[in-house]
Amino acid sequence: MKRTSLWRNGFFGVAALLFAVVMAVSAGTAIAAKENVVKIGNIIPLSGPSASVGVQNQYACDLATEMINNAGGIKSLGGAKLVNIYVDSKSDPTVGVSSAEQLINNDKVNILSGCWNSAVTYPTTQVAEKYGIPFIVPVSVRNTITERGFKYIFRIAAKDAWWARDQFKFLDDMQKSRNVSLKTIAFVYENGDWGVGMAEQWKPLAAQYGYKIVLDEPYPSTSSDLTPVALKIKKANPDVLLLTSNASDAILLNNTMAEMKVKVKAIVGTGGGHADPMFRKNCGKNAEYMFDVVEWETDLGKAGIPEVNAEFKKRHGYDLAGESVDAFASVFVIADALERAASLDPKKIRDALAKTKLCSGPGMIVSYDCVEFDETGQNKNAGIVMVQYRMIGDSLERVSVWPESAARKGFKTVFPMP
Amino acid sequence: MDTILQGIVNGTLIGSIYGLAALGLTLIFGVIKVINFAHGSCLMVGMYAAYWAVKLLGIHPYLAMVIVVPALFFFGYLMQDIVIKPVLKAQSDVREPTEVIIVTTGVWYILDNVTLMIFGAEYRVIQTSISGKIFELGDLIISKPKFYGFIATIVVSLALVWFLKYTKMGKSIRAASLDREAASLMGINQYRVYNIAFGIGTAIMGVVGCALIPFYYVFPTVGVIFDVKCFIIVVLGGLGSIPGALIGGVIVGLIESMGAQFMTSTWTELIVYVVFLAVLFVKPAGLFGSKLDW
Structure with a gap:
């Protein structure tokens, strides 16, 4: 008996609720249509x-x-x-x-x-x-x-092909203009579609520019600890470190590398987590002199x-x-x-x-x-700027440095990273 | 060689912190026989509590434990008393009340989303006086906050064992976990015992929160990252076993840290699960779980 009445109450309750929901939804669409x-x-x-x-x-x-x-x-x-x-x-x-x-x-x-x-x-x-x-x-x-x-x-x-292309162009430019020799390169990227896609672009480019790949490391973005990755970078000791990270892991990896005293000549990010304002806020000095590829910066003169x-x-x-x-x-x-x-x-x-x-x-x-848009639906003019993280006063800022035409006035690229 | 040693040290330190996080879960399960799916969210609450205590009061994160741990104790106590107890009572004739799992899952979603509403999705990191500080022994680099987290794990576990063994409340908790009906007949108020056990389990998350914030960031779904780990650790070590949680934590930490030296870190998660399954295959009760029960 008890069970039946419960079922009935439950049924009527649900029916009433459903009715109310349907009324509300249809009322909503009626208003929207008007x-x-x-x-x-x-x-x-x-x-x-x-x-x-x-x-x-x-x-x-x-x-x-x-x-x-x-x-x-x-x-x-x-x-x-x-x-x-x-x-x-x-x-x-x-x-x-x-x-x-x-x-x-x-x-x-x-x-x-x-x-x-x-x-x-x-x-x-x-x-x-x-x-x-x-x-x-x-x-x-x-x-x-x-x-x-x-x-x-x-x-x-x-497209990510264009990002990768410009990352390597920038490095090449720096090698020539600063007389720095960069021989070895490490890829560290989140193991999702984006990171893996970027790494696929990097590999042929690295071969084309004559780098030796010393580390190729996809890692899960939701890691609770990235010390193992930082240690591997330290062990591989590359001249250049290319990163593709989402927000939380970018912060964690950056701070862990600073802690583990990982030193490379150039760290170049790929936007995403590195472009997130939270990254700047949470890394501070640990990220100074790092480079990042972006499509846009607040200091662009537009x-x-x-x-x-x-x-x-x-x-x-x-x-x-x-x-x-x-x-x-x-x-x-x-x-x-x-x-x-x-x-x-x-x-x-x-x-x-x-x-x-x-x-x-x-x-x-x-x-x-x-x-x-071109015939594939890609915005054909999307352009890319390289920024360098610099401490200005107490806060970490993104300073556009490359190409020269987009560079912020009064700043000189620091390369290699000290 | 250096990186191997470095990996072992780091794996042990971070693993012990995982173990501490799993300790709360194993305690609650051991006593109430309830799998607390809101465990990660309790950790998230602990981290936010620690974050705001440090941010607003400007105190040292370890000093913040004085505020955060009691706060989390009452949080857990009230959660058990108000949310879980009624369901437990309704199912008092069932030995392992499964409906409670649904309730704790609900609590998990509510906590995570309320936090998202109040504090927003952004990541918060706080610069404390020990953030990024290290000990250097030759080439070996030891992160200070992780080292202190390791110490905290040892202190908390010893204190917990002492509490369970030598205090009256501790004995009541153990009695209720062995046989809730017999314990009730002996005059133990089982629901009060549950409240306190849940409170302690949550208070431990306050310790973990304070230990984590010098080097980890806080965001509303941070619990999920640790949640899955805690479940693996607890089952690996044996449900309800305190040494099991600690050793299980260190094992997971070591696999993550050492595995990454030989393969990409994407694969270390796989190794964790393979070891997990292998242990269950050989010893279904987990490393330290007894065949009978706790």
Whole structure:
């Protein structure tokens, strides 16, 4: 008897709850349908090891969206407002894929964006391609994302091949101009898609430039202790150390190497964790003189940067990073395409995106002149800057040093690292 | 040769800290027969407590234990009393209450996400007076915070063993863990014993938190990194066994540290699991687990 009544109560309770939920959801969609909005589904890591960069991404998108909406929204769509829907990918590819399905089928988003981690972006973009929904990739750099002949995928950031190419170009430049001989090289990278992809680019380049690879070490980003990795670097004693790290491991590895007194002539990072403002805050002097490849820096002499950065810093207490700028610019690229498409038909948005040539406006605080996509959907102008970490006063700053044209005035590259 | 010795030293030191973290888990299991899935989150709470104590009061991280450890004790005590006890009572005729596992999993998610809401996803590292400090013996480099963590492990384990052996409460805890009904008949309030055992298990996480923050960063899901390790260590050493947790911790630390000298560190995780399975195969109760029970 007891069991039946419990079942009944339970059943009615659940039924009532379901009813309430259905009502609420349908009410919500009814309101949404009446409002003139364009929905952007953002799949980014908001918890887990990449959460801090994911959140920065979100903040940057919010700021850009607010700027566009305050300026009147999408005029060709009757002043339609952009609305961001954020879904936490947890840096997990399967979550990314299921979120994309949900955003497309349930939330009926018009455009997708994400996913920061290349490992998540790679399968998730496949879902967007299947449904024919335009997908903007602000930061995931793995080459193959735009090399599958997809029509609906557009990437703002440079491919990892370009990052690797410029890392080696920089080292070569330094060898020649500073008369430093660099013979041996070590690769240390997180063992996800991104790190492994970078290492694949590095190997042929190392051969081409005549380096001897003395260490090739993928490591798990979620390690609780990176002393073993630091010890291996010390033992291999390379001239150059190339790193690809996510945020938490970048901090841990850097501080552990300092503790273990690892000395190399040049440490070069690959953005990501090394570009995270948390890295600067948490490493301080331990990271001084290290180099990092970025797409963007606060000290670049481009109009609009100081204002946007000041506003961002006012809200969140830290500077924009290269990746947040890509996310920021991506919203303006979307707005520009929508303006030209003058329609919410995914095919028309896609065609407008393919014809993008965005060179001015408040969103163009990127380091290069224009956003333009080639036939694979890759932004062909994405450029790269080398920065060096320097202590200025009490804080660690990123100073643009290479190419010479982008270098901050009054600073000289310190090479090799002391 | 140097790196081998260095690896052994580092593996032992970091392994002992893993062991200390696993100690709380093994104690709670040994007494209440509950696998506390919120264990990593308790560690996270301990680390945040230590972080804010050092940051706001400007005190030495080890001095912060004076505040953090009692705070974590009450945190664990109340968690057991308010959240877990009702479920335990509802299942009082079951020997190993499985529903509690679901409850602790819920606590884990709630704690992690509430922390994410309050403190945000960012990584926090605090520069303390011993962060990055080292002892140098010839070429051998020993990290001071890890060394003190090792000392803390020894002190806490000895204190715990003494407490369980010689105090009245300790004896009650052991009695309740052996047979909760017989213990109740002898006049032991089993739920009070559980509260205290849970409190102690959590208080140990306060010690670990204070030992970790000079060299490790804090973020809302930091517990997950240590959680999996703790479970492996506890099962490897034998569920409910105190020396088992410590030795298990050192074994895992050594495998991670030494394995990486011979292969990429991606593979050392595999070795940990292979050793884990091999031990279970040969000795299903774990290294120090008795066949019967604790």
